[in-house]
Amino acid sequence: MHGPVSATEDGSRGVVPTLAELVALRQAAAGRRVPRRGRHGASGPAPAPVRGRGMEYAESRAYAPGDDARHVDWRLTARSGRMHTKLFQAERQRLTLLVADTAPSLYFGTRARFKSVQAARAGAVAAWAALRDGDRLAALRGSGDEAPVPPAGGTRGVLRVLDALVRWYVAPPRDDAGLPLALEHARRLLRPGSRLFVLADPGSIEAVPRAAWAGLAAHHEVTVLLLQDPLERDPPRARLPFVDDGRRIEVDLADGREYDRWRQAFAGAAARAADTLRAHGVRAHLLDADAPSHAWLPGSRAGVAPA
Incomplete structure (x- = not known):
């Protein structure tokens, strides 16, 4: 089910991301530095820019x-x-890599915006935070055909990534091969000490071997933002109408068995995904689609489950 009967207040607002709204999120990242953590849990700011002879x-x-x-x-x-x-130009810059899950289940929403739009917005906040920290920025998704957005520094590098997020989250890409392939691409691109941000539907986490998360967290700073809709997390005990590919579907959550199945499929999957990630050294944040898109950053607690 990719769309509820009343997902948005008007037209495309909240249904597809726009470059203008992603650019406007630069201010949301201002003053909030993403913590760094090494293999032994030490945290601190990114290295300061270093200038040497011949640097431009x-x-x-x-x-x-x-x-x-x-x-x-x-x-x-x-x-x-x-x-x-x-x-x-010649300073030693850390790489921040943004990995976008484009599973069809993300293109859904009941309040404020689709989960896919929140993924694009949260990714934009991460991109602007990377710029603030002086990192080079790259992005990719699970595709066997589309090349990653190559690493680049400065505002131009951020804008390239924002443009990709808009394209990827307008509609489910037909060539989506899943999060496991995206992380395999990421593993080849990353270097020790890189920072990895993953935007994902909780249901996509189970498809990734647990050893893959442990391997990534051993050499990189890994953060996963798990996108969920408030209806998935806390459904009412009522009959809910949905539209799927033009067809109207009703789900009867007044039925106790259906309600339990729903909770297991959504809230249960989100909790299991977060527990799995944290057990393997990955920062995991549950981010509601209607929460502030910067809520996962330090100092912004609204809408984020405790780590």
Whole structure:
């Protein structure tokens, strides 16, 4: 069932992501730094930009605690009234890789927006946070035909990823081969110390071998955002009408057995997925489709299950 009878208030709002809304989420990532964690749980900010002989200026970004004061962009600071730091082409930048699950079950929603739209929005927040941290950014999905968005730094790198998120989450791609293939592509692209963000439907986690999660978490900082709809998490005991490919379908959750089956299929799957991921060293966050899209970031607790 890919669409409820009344999923949105008007037309395409909340049904498909737009580049404009993903760009506007840059402010949501401002001031909230994604924690770093090594193999032994240590956390801290990303390494500050390093300038050496022969390095060329790339761009400037907002100053963050820990940045080298020698690299302050005083001209932009004076013009904007906010401290900015210069970045250079040859600095050793960490890679942040965004992996997008495009399972058909994500293209569904009952409040505010589809889970697919929330996935695109949460991915945009992660992309802007990576820019703030000075990372190079890349993205991919489970496709045997489409190449990954190649690693790139700066605003241009973020915009390439946002454009891909819009394309991927407008409708289920016909060539979706699943999350296991996407993570296999990711494993070949990542280098030790990289940061991996996975946008996924909870039901997709079971298809990934547990050893794959353990292997990724052993060498990288891995965060999985599990997208869920409020109706999946907490359904009413009533008859619910849906539309699937133009056909009207009713699910009778007033029936106790049907209600239990629903809970096992959705809320149960989400809880199992989160437990599996955390047991293998992966940060897992349950993110409701109607929650703030930055709710999973440190300091933003609304709509996120405790880690």
